[in-house]
């Protein structure tokens with residue numbers, strides 16, 4: 501990746517960090533449910549934070565040291581679970597925030613996991629495959645004592661994929677014996693689950709299908725704009741297109757494109773799979789990222805990085821609803837602006853939970869030495885997503901809370917209850 505592209509990949513003008521976003525909503529929801537001060541102290545902070553040095557000898561013969569992190573936020577409901585991100589902006593504070601969000605996400609969709617996240621501050625596109633493998637194996641060696649199939653189970657996130665998971669599984673296996681359940685999002689040949697790659701995007705579309713009738717909309721004919729046409733955004737676009745939706749705009753780190761009559765999402769995904777950049781896709785207009793956000797549409801799916809919808813651009817958004825494929829894409833100030841404009845926001849913890857749900861299915865299949873077919877995986881995913889959406893919506897109707905505050909409130913209550921039942925907390929709300 502060039503320095504210019506890397507520059508572009510950073511969110512523009514985000515006024516708050518991922519950490520501040522997650523902490524803000526935790527505090528709002530904790531107030532709503534009357535969470536005891538002791539519980540706040542425990543649930544707001546991480547259980548364990550590991551930072552490791554990853555020295556790699558590069559092609560020019562010099563050693564470069566990357567920083568790797570694994571943060572385990574809360575394990576009251578089960579083994580820690582969360583992805584590993586490779587990105588130059590990764591730091592401990594961001595990983596901390598993403599780990600906490602995983603705790604709330606796993607609790608909200610009721611899978612028996614806690615929350616964790618990992619990251620390395622590297623730029624994969626600047627590394628050879630050998631260097632990438634070396635970085636990955638070195639990271640797993642160094643965190644191997646704190647992970648395990650019943651302890652902490654990594655998965656893919658931004659710039660990591662099934663190949664990276666395969667190296668992780670192999671490296672862990674050298675120390676502990678063959679252990680497919682140590683990571684999820686693996687290749688099918690190594691015990692990966694059918695449907696895992698598409699699961700987060702598919703979950704976004706399940707949310708879209710649940711949210712649409714609330715605004716008297718139907719997926720058929722719906723105009724969709726996708727910020728970040730990667731794994732999550734790309735699959736969401738292709739699956740929604742299969743239901744009749746029309747992707748009229750999309751972006752990646754290199755730019756944004758628009759075609760009012762509809763961009764063929766399958767062809768665009770194929771273009772990206774072959775290393776193509778969005779602005780080079782034929783038959784579309786190249787627009788600015790700001791123009792993309794302002795396109796008139798029924799649904800906007802932010803599926804890039806955190807903090808990209810902020811006070812400086814929220815007022816330009818021209819969508820009826822936002823389904824958050826990315827983690828923490830919307831700052832609290834932007835949320836207020838969107839609420840005033842009457843935009844329905846389906847929050848990250850709910851909207852992008854499809855990935856961790858199918859990761860849970862993969863882990864279950866690995867532990868039982870079974871393999872489900874794709875239809876079974878997708879049906880089970882749909883059942884869980886619909887149940888989670890309806891539970892959140894019901895609470896929101898009863899309390900007047902936004903879907904985001906209702907999501908956090910439900911999740912915090914569940915985690916606090918599990919912590920109390922283990923004897924860690926004296927009090928849990930709702931008992």
Ligand code: NAD
Pocket residue numbers: 508509510511512656657658659660700727728729730731732733751752753754789803804805806825826827852853855856
């Ligand atoms: P990815 O690397 O496959 O895709 C990210 C996309 O965003 C790429 O197209 C990239 O070019 C684009 N992008 C980066 N910077 C951009 C910018 N400034 N403007 C526009 N586009 C930009 O990553 P992914 O796995 O699809 O993850 C995307 C988001 O979804 C992340 O926030 C991630 O934490 C979240 N998420 C992913 C999963 C999963 O299963 N992969 C699960 C839950 C949440």
